[in-house]
Amino acid sequence: MNKLKVFTRYLRAKVRDIKFYYFSSLYSRKSKPNTINQVKAKKIALLRWDGKIGDMIMTCHFIKLIENNDPSLEITVFSSSALAD
Structure with missing residues (x-):
């Protein structure tokens, strides 16, 4: 024992x-160290098909962080219709 x-x-x-x-x-x-070459990245697409509101709220904070880092990026979010609003 x-x-x-x-x-x-x-x-x-x-x-x-x-x-x-x-x-x-x-x-x-x-x-x-930054692993993304920011010179070449012009557009970002985010896919959120799970329909969970909490995950979408966290994604919104992530989008704001990206925008604060580089405002010239074009960000597109694809989500289910329940999360569109």
Whole structure:
């Protein structure tokens, strides 16, 4: 039983370390290299066919971030008729 406790604690510690590394890299404030060549990108099309209002609200925030980064981009959103309004 003692070996099982030690092994379980070891696994929990490893999972905790992995989660910490993942979220710290995800929300890091350090500048990350830009992987999109902004000179060539002129238009962006977003597809939202799932019909979930919460996902569409998050997509609207994403669109605002894109517009703030480069206002010259043309953004087109394709969605279901329920989310059109």
